[in-house]
Amino acid sequence: MQAEHVDIASFLSEHAPFDDLPEDALNHIACQVEVSYYRGQTTIHEYGDDISDLYVIRSGSVETYRRDGDLDNRLTVGGIFGQMGLLMNRKVRYPAKALEDTLLYCINIDIFTEYCDKYEAFADYFEANGTVRLHQAIIEQADSNDLTTAKVKSLLHRDVVTVAKDASIQYVAQVMTDESVSSVLVTDIDKPISDDPEDDDGQVVGIITDRDLRSKVLAQGLDYGTSAQQIMQTDLVLLDSNAYVFEAVLAMLRDNIHHLPVVVKKKPIGVISLSDILRYESQSSLLLVRGILAQPSVEDLAYYARQLPNVFVRMVNEDANSHMIGTAMAVIGRTFKQRLLTLAEEQLGPPPVPYCFIALGSMARDEQLIVTDQDNAIILDNSFDEDKHDDYFQKLADLVCDGLALCGYKYCDGEIMASFKKWRLTREQWQQQFAGWIAEPKPQALLNSAIFFDLDGVHGKVKWAQELQRFIAKEGRNNKRFLANMAANARNRTPPLGFFKDFVLEHNGQHKRSMNLKRRGTAPLSDVIRVHALAVGSRKQNSFERLEDIIDAKLLPEGKAQDLRDALEYIAMVRIRHQAWQIEQLNEQPDNDLEPHLLSPFEQRNLKEAFAILDKAQNFLKFKYSANSGIK
Amino acid sequence: MTANKVDWRERYLQLQNEAQNRCIQAYYQEVIVDGSRPISEVPLVALDFETTGLNYGSDDIVSVGLIPFDSRRIYCRDSQHWLVKPQQKLAEESIVIHGITHSELTHAPDFSEIITPLLNALKGKVIVVHFAPIERHFLYQALKARLGEGLEFAVIDTLELERRALKARQGLIGRLFNTKLDSVRLANSRTRYSLPAYQNHNALNDALATAELLQAQLAHHYRQDTPLGNLWI
Numbered sequence: 107m108q109a110e111h112v113d114i115a116s117f118l119s120e121h122a123p124f125d126d127l128p129e130d131a132l133n134h135i136a137c138q139v140e141v142s143y144y145r146g147q148t149t150i151h152e153y154g155d156d157i158s159d160l161y162v163i164r165s166g167s168v169e170t171y172r173r174d175g176d177l178d179n180r181l182t183v184g185g186i187f188g189q190m191g192l193l194m195n196r197k198v199r200y201p202a203k204a205l206e207d208t209l210l211y212c213i214n215i216d217i218f219t220e221y222c223d224k225y226e227a228f229a230d231y232f233e234a235n236g237t238v239r240l241h242q243a244i245i246e247q248a249d250s251n252d253l254t255t256a257k258v259k260s261l262l263h264r265d266v267v268t269v270a271k272d273a274s275i276q277y278v279a280q281v282m283t284d285e286s287v288s289s290v291l292v293t294d295i296d297k298p299i300s301d302d303p304e305d306d307d308g309q310v311v312g313i314i315t316d317r318d319l320r321s322k323v324l325a326q327g328l329d330y331g332t333s334a335q336q337i338m339q340t341d342l343v344l345l346d347s348n349a350y351v352f353e354a355v356l357a358m359l360r361d362n363i364h365h366l367p368v369v370v371k372k373k374p375i376g377v378i379s380l381s382d383i384l385r386y387e388s389q390s391s392l393l394l395v396r397g398i399l400a401q402p403s404v405e406d407l408a409y410y411a412r413q414l415p416n417v418f419v420r421m422v423n424e425d426a427n428s429h430m431i432g433t434a435m436a437v438i439g440r441t442f443k444q445r446l447l448t449l450a451e452e453q454l455g456p457p458p459v460p461y462c463f464i465a466l467g468s469m470a471r472d473e474q475l476i477v478t479d480q481d482n483a484i485i486l487d488n489s490f491d492e493d494k495h496d497d498y499f500q501k502l503a504d505l506v507c508d509g510l511a512l513c514g515y516k517y518c519d520g521e522i523m524a525s526f527k528k529w530r531l532t533r534e535q536w537q538q539q540f541a542g543w544i545a546e547p548k549p550q551a552l553l554n555s556a557i558f559f560d561l562d563g564v565h566g567k568v569k570w571a572q573e574l575q576r577f578i579a580k581e582g583r584n585n586k587r588f589l590a591n592m593a594a595n596a597r598n599r600t601p602p603l604g605f606f607k608d609f610v611l612e613h614n615g616q617h618k619r620s621m622n623l624k625r626r627g628t629a630p631l632s633d634v635i636r637v638h639a640l641a642v643g644s645r646k647q648n649s650f651e652r653l654e655d656i657i658d659a660k661l662l663p664e665g666k667a668q669d670l671r672d673a674l675e676y677i678a679m680v681r682i683r684h685q686a687w688q689i690e691q692l693n694e695q696p697d698n699d700l701e702p703h704l705l706s707p708f709e710q711r712n713l714k715e716a717f718a719i720l721d722k723a724q725n726f727l728k729f730k731y732s733a734n735s736g737i738k
Numbered sequence: 739m740t741a742n743k744v745d746w747r748e749r750y751l752q753l754q755n756e757a758q759n760r761c762i763q764a765y766y767q768e769v770i771v772d773g774s775r776p777i778s779e780v781p782l783v784a785l786d787f788e789t790t791g792l793n794y795g796s797d798d799i800v801s802v803g804l805i806p807f808d809s810r811r812i813y814c815r816d817s818q819h820w821l822v823k824p825q826q827k828l829a830e831e832s833i834v835i836h837g838i839t840h841s842e843l844t845h846a847p848d849f850s851e852i853i854t855p856l857l858n859a860l861k862g863k864v865i866v867v868h869f870a871p872i873e874r875h876f877l878y879q880a881l882k883a884r885l886g887e888g889l890e891f892a893v894i895d896t897l898e899l900e901r902r903a904l905k906a907r908q909g910l911i912g913r914l915f916n917t918k919l920d921s922v923r924l925a926n927s928r929t930r931y932s933l934p935a936y937q938n939h940n941a942l943n944d945a946l947a948t949a950e951l952l953q954a955q956l957a958h959h960y961r962q963d964t965p966l967g968n969l970w971i
Contacts, residue, residue, distance in 0.1 A: 111814055113936050113943055141812035141946070143931075143953035165934040207932035209950060212811065 111136045114211065117164060121184035123231030124162075131225065140212040144204035155198045157191040159212035166208025170200040175263050180205070189232050192218055258354050258368055259347040262376035266367075268293045271311060271335035275323055278314055278334050289315040289365040289377050292338045304645065305576075307372040312338030315365050344369045345378075348651065350430065353437055354378060356395055398441045404509045407445060411513035414438065415689045415696070418476045422686040428678035429650050432473040439469050440564050442513050443482070443506060447565045450505040457502070458495045459487040462567040466522060470562035471632065472648045473678070476685050476696050480507060480515040481522045481557055483529040485570045490532045499530055520554060533570055537577055544581050549594040556595060559636060560647050575645045583643035586731075592640060593731035596633035597724045601717035602626050623684065624698040627677040627717065634723045635670060637731065638662065649674055662726075670723055673716040680705075680713060746892045746970065747771045759885045761857050768862040769891070773967025777956060778809045780966050782894070783863040784949035786941045787876050788838070790824050794875035798824035799849060800838055803941030804859055807866075807949045809956050818859055819942040821846040838940075850884045857889075864970060868924045868948045870895040892970040896951045899969065900927045903959050927951055931958065 115136035118124035124132060140159070144150055146166070151157060153173060161168075163185045170178040170187050178200050181187060190199040192215050222229040268291045269278050282290055292312040300306055314334060322328065322337040345354055345366045354366055364380040401407040417438070421431050447463055466481040468474045484499060503524035511517055524530060531539060543555050559578060563571030582588055602621040621627075635649045635656070644655035650671060657667045685696035702710060754766040770780065785804045791797035805817035821838065823846045867873045870893045878888035900922045908917055920926065924947055925935065931954035936943050960969075 110819070111817070111942070111946070112938050113946075114814065116937075136814070137817075138815045140814065141807075141950060141953075142810060143933075143950055143957055145954075145957040146932075148957070166932055207954070209933055 111139075114139060118162070118211075121162070123228045126227040127221070127225060131221070135213060135217060135221070138214065138217055140214075142210045142212055144208045144210065146204055146206040146208070148204050150202040150204055150208075150210070151198045153198055153201045157188055157196055157198045158215050159188060160186065160192060160215070160218045161188045161202070162186055162211040162213065164209040164211050167205040168202050168208055168210075169205050170202045172200065189218075193232070257347070258345055258349045258351055258378060259375075261351065261354075261378050261382045262347070262368060264376065266291055266308075266374050266376045268308075268310070269314075269334055270295060271333065271338070273334045274331045275314075275319070275328065275334060275337060276330035279319055282316070282319075287377070288379055288381075289313055291367060291374055291377065292334050294335075304371050307369075308374055310342070310367070310374050311335070312340045313342060313365060313367060313377070314338045317364070342367060344372075344374070346370075347375060350433055350437075352395070352434060356437060356441060395438070395441055398438070398445050401445060404446065404449060404505075404512060407442065407449075407509065408512035411442065414514065415476055419686045419690050422682055428675050428682060429472075429648070431682055432468075432471075432475065432648075432678070435476065435478075436465075436469045436472040436474040439474055439478070439515065440465065442510065442515070444565050446506045446509040447502070449509075450502045453505065454498060454501055457566075458498055459490050460567050461486050461499065462563050462570040463506070463524065463565040464571050465562050465564050467557045467560055468632075470560040470647050473628070473632065475682060476689070478515060479518045480510045481518050481520075482507070482524045482564075483522070483531075483558075483561075484524045485536055485567070485574070486530060486532045487567075488532050488534050496527070496530075500525070500527070503530065520557075522554075522557060533573070536574055540574065540578055541581065544578075544585060544588045546591060547587065549591040552591050553595055553598075556592065556633065556636070559592075559640065560632075562647055572645075575647070578640070579643045579645045582640040584641070589637060589641050589731045592637045593727040596630065596637050596727055599625055599630040599633070600724070601630065601720045603714070603717055603721055620699040620701045622698050623677060623681040623700050627720070628674060628681060630724070631670065631674045631677065631720050634720070634727060635674070637727060638667075641731070666723070666726070669719045673719040673723075676712055676716040677720075680709070744892070744971070746773060746967075749890070750892075753890055757887070759887055761853060762881070762885065762887060762889060765857050765861055765889065770862070770864055770966070773965060773970070775966045776963040777960065777966055777969060778962040780808065781863040782807050782809075782866050782949070782952070783860055784812075784866045784945040784952070785860070785873050786867065786944040786948060787873055788941045788944075789872070789876055790826055792872070794872075794879050796826070797876075798822075798826055799876050799880055800824050800843060800846075801941040802852065802856060803943070803945040804856075805942070805945045805949055806859070806863060807953070809953060809962065812946065812949045812953070814946070816859075817942060817945070818855070819940070820852045820856070822849045822852060823847065849880050853881065853884065860891075864894060864966065865891055866894045866896065866948060866952050868895065868927075868944070868951065869897045870971065894952065894969045895971055896924075896927065896948055896955060897922050898971060899952070899955050899959070900930075903955065906959075924948065924951065928954075931955070 110133060115133050118136060119127075119132055124135070127135070139162075141164075144166075150161075150168065163181055163183055165183060167180065167182045168185065168187060169180050172178045179185075179187070187200065187202055188198075191197055196215070222232065264287075267281065267285045267287050267289075269281055271292050271294045273281075278290060282288070290313070291308075291310050292314060293309045294311045295309060297309045297311060299309065312335065314337060318337050318339065323332070328337070343357055343361050343363060343366060345357060345368050347368050347370050357366055358364060358380055365377050366379075367374040368376050368378055397410060398407070401410050418431070418435065421434060443463065443465065451457065462485040464470070464483050464485060466483060468478060469481070484503060486495075486499065507517065507523050507525040517523065522529060540558070543552055543558070546552050559582075561571055561574060563569070632649050635652050638656045638661055639646065639652035642655055642659035642661050644652050644659075646652045646655055653667050653671050656662060661667075680700065681698060684698075684700050688694050688696040702713070705713065750766060750769050750771045754763070754769075757763040757766050783804055783806045785802075787799050787803075788801040789797050789799050799822055801822065802820045803818070806813050821842060823843050865873070874891070874893065878890070882888040901919065904919045904922065908919065920930075924944065928935070928947060928951055931951065933947075933950055933954060936947055956964075
């Protein structure tokens, strides 16, 4: 008696191409399958293995790969794979791996071919599927093509390749050939490993690229026994794995390099090359960045900057989230500064002492929108001599700040700009400055310096900016009084909750009043998040990334950090859409003032909820960081 | 818990000598006696009975499902499923559980008619069940009643393996404090390995479910070359 496998048949009947089969054909195939279980993260088959079955995923998920190791497809319940191998030469074309614990139904090739002959729809599925999949792939490629939305880590497809610093360059070339890479990282096993995991750099001390082998070895006829460390580049430009591809392009263009080590915290996890990026090139966004760097004068830059609002609107219309838009706008702002500084250095000559130009506030946090003040400063080398050097930096700062103003970045009302002498300090002075702020006994005294606690290196010795970030993270953490002061300040700007009450009461539609979404929404939220970030010693600057650190540190009760993230994203998006709407529909200067009656009742409710979260979070600060109680 | 482990090699040699019935003799002739064989090379067969109740002295088998497999593949095409007419009337509750009706069973053969194909299907393979006492006792009794002698056999019991896995996970502290182990019922055990929930509970489906469970247990807790002797009881 032929046993019937009702469950298998009914499962297959719910998935293409089996759903079109006549019942007896379905029952027959159900009785013929073989079942196989794969534990998650194990290989199902490798490229070139013999294959004699079509695979149907009964439960779990599977990834297939192309020959170059790129992900081909991610399949879940009902997904089918192996057909390419069956149709070609019974060798696996796309290696498959179980992503999760997976149960597979295996259908023998004899039944597969028999059914392809007998049932047209069945055969069509595998024929048509080729084109469907291609179409799908093109759509996906178009999506991932966008430099503004793709992250650098999505370009990493292999582990980092390293060599020891005393390896011979011939060995280095061999490794690069064997591994088919155009660069290797050089490690020093004697380099002490930092106690602080944030500072673990994997003992990497340099990089060697194809170009080094050509220009430093072949061109100069170096001995093949020369050690790696003699030819490596030590001035590494690193990129965070969460950076957008956009930023990688910038870094490469700016420094004229073709290889960027990608790091998680400080530790390299891979290298991306220019060719990796060119495959993902998106004309418009790349052109914009390239365009900024190509402008020959401040006037040209200012003219060029006029298309910025359109880029902003385009991103909003493409459904980018606030993090992407903020990052892209900050990257563009940073590029303007870098170009202005380069132009200034061309005009004034090279700087007499090394320096680092830093961005503060929203640009440092990658949360900059279209309307923004310029907040910046300069870190000078400790050898800075006021009498001899200050004149140069005053001129440099003036050129940059005036240039930024011409490009649409307004002067800062609070005088927080590099053109003011008080914000051009040496490395030592900056540390003292921050140490002073952190030791400050009164919140009032700290009020205007909060903006300095979001800082990011833009040009020059950007390492010094990281040094300051590290200093702040170390000193601020667990410093009760400082956190209490910061917390007190973070409660100054309250959300406009009362506004909604009034709004609901008034029905006549006469609303002349508006609410400032930045001052009473995103800015106080960033303030709250900054306090928590300082408390956990996070070195991140972006609010969303800070929230990740806060979640990791389990500082807040379950779900609170996620609520903050949602509230920030929501208010930021309302603000962003409001600005885009002003630019596109009204053709007017965008601002942060929203008239709530323009929102739908649904949007109003959401916005009110987001403000309520801010309100609660501010109250929570009071309880969490009072100067008299412990941190907990 | 098995108090003293059976030495199946020795036991099988003894059983081979004692067997009188031809079918039983034939079964023992091909039985796997070597406990040192790696599990990946052992042909297996998952077996499940549906019965009228749990008392093997007075209850009867109403259906038998089996499916041959190994550590890599489960072979549905060689699976078998029989309904057999119980000597007793069906109790109301078991009808609900098994979804088998009186009329279906009225036309079913007596167990004696499936003995030959059943033993043929089990021959040369190690039997795999979930909760060994049911299949062991009911098969012994059913054969004893019809052939005058029963059958003894080694089994891999997925329930026992699951209990071992949970105990290992429980650790020493857990054992000392006697923390309650999670359920080792078939459906619950399967959930731990992300195996799908099955709708139909007939003997064949449960045999398939048991085979899948063993594959999953082997993939998670054992090496390919684990000797059979570590697994059977």
